[in-house]
Amino acid sequence: MEGETEVAVSSRVALRSAGLGIHQGERRPVIGIANTASDLNPCNLPLNALAAEVRRGVLAAGGLPAVFPAMSLGEDLMKPTAMLYRNLLAMEIEEMIRSNPLDGIVLLANCDKTVPGMIMGAVSADIPTVVVTGGARPPATFQGRRIGTGTDLWRVWDQRRAGHLSDSDWSEFEAALSCGVGACNTMGTASTMAILCEVLGLALPGSATIPSGDPRAAEMARRAGEAAVRLVEAPVRPSSLLTRDAFSNAARVLSGIGGSTNAVIHLMAIAGRTRTGVTLEDIKGWFKGVPVIADVEPTGSGLVQDLDAAGGVPAVLEALAPHLELSTGSVGGESLAEVVARSHRSGSTVRDPREPLVPSDGLAVLYGSLAPSGAVVRLSTASSDLFEHTGTAVVFDSYQSMLDTIDDPALEIEPGNVLVLRGCGPVGGPGMPEWGMIPIPGYLARRGVTDMVRVSDARMSGTSFGTVVLHVAPEAAIGGPLALVASGDRIRLSVSAGSIDLLIGEEELARRRSSWRAPAFPDRRGWPALYREHVTQAPLGCDFDFLTAGDGGGFVEPVVGRS
Numbered sequence: 001m002e003g004e005t006e007v008a009v010s011s012r013v014a015l016r017s018a019g020l021g022i023h024q025g026e027r028r029p030v031i032g033i034a035n036t037a038s039d040l041n042p043c044n045l046p047l048n049a050l051a052a053e054v055r056r057g058v059l060a061a062g063g064l065p066a067v068f069p070a071m072s073l074g075e076d077l078m079k080p081t082a083m084l085y086r087n088l089l090a091m092e093i094e095e096m097i098r099s100n101p102l103d104g105i106v107l108l109a110n111c112d113k114t115v116p117g118m119i120m121g122a123v124s125a126d127i128p129t130v131v132v133t134g135g136a137r138p139p140a141t142f143q144g145r146r147i148g149t150g151t152d153l154w155r156v157w158d159q160r161r162a163g164h165l166s167d168s169d170w171s172e173f174e175a176a177l178s179c180g181v182g183a184c185n186t187m188g189t190a191s192t193m194a195i196l197c198e199v200l201g202l203a204l205p206g207s208a209t210i211p212s213g214d215p216r217a218a219e220m221a222r223r224a225g226e227a228a229v230r231l232v233e234a235p236v237r238p239s240s241l242l243t244r245d246a247f248s249n250a251a252r253v254l255s256g257i258g259g260s261t262n263a264v265i266h267l268m269a270i271a272g273r274t275r276t277g278v279t280l281e282d283i284k285g286w287f288k289g290v291p292v293i294a295d296v297e298p299t300g301s302g303l304v305q306d307l308d309a310a311g312g313v314p315a316v317l318e319a320l321a322p323h324l325e326l327s328t329g330s331v332g333g334e335s336l337a338e339v340v341a342r343s344h345r346s347g348s349t350v351r352d353p354r355e356p357l358v359p360s361d362g363l364a365v366l367y368g369s370l371a372p373s374g375a376v377v378r379l380s381t382a383s384s385d386l387f388e389h390t391g392t393a394v395v396f397d398s399y400q401s402m403l404d405t406i407d408d409p410a411l412e413i414e415p416g417n418v419l420v421l422r423g424c425g426p427v428g429g430p431g432m433p434e435w436g437m438i439p440i441p442g443y444l445a446r447r448g449v450t451d452m453v454r455v456s457d458a459r460m461s462g463t464s465f466g467t468v469v470l471h472v473a474p475e476a477a478i479g480g481p482l483a484l485v486a487s488g489d490r491i492r493l494s495v496s497a498g499s500i501d502l503l504i505g506e507e508e509l510a511r512r513r514s515s516w517r518a519p520a521f522p523d524r525r526g527w528p529a530l531y532r533e534h535v536t537q538a539p540l541g542c543d544f545d546f547l548t549a550g551d552g553g554g555f556v557e558p559v560v561g562r563s
């Protein structure tokens with residue numbers, strides 16, 4: 001951007017033509033503002049207004065703001081799952097940074113996969129980065145009761161399937177849920193990831209829980225723009241913030257808020273872009289001993305708005321301080337210790353850890369003969385009387401076959417059975433759709449059964465609940481033990497032992513393995529084919545094998561000249 005060559009002139013002309021008044025000899029940092037707002041993703045629509053505020057902040061701090069669109073991954077509309085495209089967004093962000101003369105970047109994200117996807121790309125490019133999230137949507141009201149997004153949909157759908165909800169009530173519920181823009185206001189994946197951004201130090205303290213449309217969001221976005229310019233001057237890059245301590249804090253807070261299981265995959269994917277060497281085994285250890293202190297659905301009864309009123313992430317950090325390493329930093333320039341020092345915890349949504357909402361760890365990583373590489377269960381929304389459970393498997397080979405038969409009384413499913421859904425992992429889905437919360441068979445729901453042990457190589461929505469063992473790895477589609485389970489086998493879940501086991505002999509397992517054949521997939525071209533060829537398993541974050549840090553990857557110095 002500097003100098004008098006025709007290339008420098010051409011670059012300045014391009015920016016000046018776009019309204020960015022850069023002149024010869026000036027050294028103003030160019031801050032990219034990547035905006036994932038889209039009409040196809042109402043969760044991210046608040047970001048348009050925030051982009052304008054970030055731009056103001058960048059200008060006020062002496063930088064040059066360059067807003068550009070990035071693909072929007074909307075959880076509600078994308079099929080089979082937005083997760084299939086998270087790595088595509090990560091590649092888009094990384095390559096936009098690499099190919100344009102950006103000195104720093106502000107990532108505008110909100111819906112589940114937009115947050116980790118953007119961060120993964122920025123971490124690999126390793127330029128100063130600030131994350132701005134769009135906030136939770138307003139609560140809905142149904143029949144006089146305040147309801148949250150996602151969680152209450154699953155609950156009311158269970159009532160509907162059990163025959164307790166009329167057609168008109170069901171229509172009324174649908175109308176009630178259409179309550180505005182912003183992310184799910186329960187502790188789903190979007191809220192969880194926004195909170196973890198703050199804990200990792202990538203978002204300004206106090207920003208993650210501000211609801212969409214709240215005037216504080218505009219102020220926070222302006223400050224994010226200013227911060228991005230400051231970070232370039234320092235410089236502070238993701239590589240200096242994303243330490244092992246930062247990841248351990250994120251995992252511990254994930255347990256303490258009873259966060260989404262999906263966040264485990266995203267944390268592993270982000271960590272995989274660094275040289276921290278974080279493993280799923282590390283996450284397992286970091287979860288231990290951190291009780292759930294956030295009273296937010298689906299674990300509790302509050303919404304993200306209540307968490308914000310209780311003091312937001314600083315209050316959560318203060319409550320969990322004995323479990324955290326508070327010397328880690330933040331894009332705001334403070335350490336977590338300084339954030340905690342000025343936090344204000346009020347009300348009961350953030351509990352005193354001596355009187356937690358749930359005494360067990362929020363989540364657990366399991367290993368065993370059914371999941372040699374690992375699996376994840378959210379304990380905070382599981383039934384404690386199923387923590388130690390052995391049952392007979394009922395196996396579904398695909399999501400469609402499960403939907404077609406789950407309510408058929410001929411299957412004679414009993415509450416003590418273990419429901420198994422396979423073929424839905426990163427390769428099998430593809431993209432590991434959120435199909436893991438297998439519905440309770442209608443005839444059991446009508447008998448009052450509300451939970452059963454379920455096991456899958458799929459994911460489930462962060463707004464979901466139940467005793468669901470997810471992310472079983474290796475997945476069935478590549479021949480993991482899950483592929484070899486037969487209906488009638490015995491499966492044992494033991495939370496105390498941290499295990500999930502298939503109780504059949506080695507000889508029988510070997511016999512089944514010898515006759516197992518890998519499924520043939522129809523995708524021979526395009527993104528699904530590339531995805532299936534290169535996606536890693538859940539314990540490695542479902543990133544692409546050629547994008548993880550490794551030798552020569554991760555924190556690579558961008559090759560273009562800086563302004």
Ligand code: FES
Nearest residue numbers: 043075111184190
């Ligand atoms: Fe977008 Fe929940 S569907 S945040």
